[in-house]
């Protein structure tokens with residue numbers, strides 16, 4: 036995981052700064068099945084009762100259209116929890132000054148974007164990710180797009 040201001044990649048954003056915004060990061064040990072126990076522990080602590088897995092790659096039908104939707108700035112009324120099992124991607128989140136922070140996630144990264152925080156998602160040019168989505172409730176993904184002036 037790496038995070039930096041979107042308009043200046045040299046300007047690294049610390050985990051503490053993310054934490055101030057309730058963006059939480061958990062590095063998972065992907066050797067063997069070592070992540071399984073900490074994952075279950077986290078789910079128990081935070082009440083994540085449901086999960087599914089999503090794979091996106093160049094063979095995914097309509098991938099570019101899907102990415103356009105994911106890259107629309109939006110928020111949810113629940114947390115967005117993603118555990119990256121393979122590949123990589125970018126979460127952009129708005130900080131308290133409305134500046135974009137880019138968070139690069141890759142295999143072994145578990146990230147929690149809090150409810151009501153504007154964000155968007157995309158892939159890098161390899162166009163490949165395998166992610167577990169965790170939910171407190173039944174799987175749903177209702178984006179509330181930001182009004183664009």
Ligand SMILES: [Fe+2]
Nearest residue numbers: 109111115154
């Ligand atoms: Fe989202």
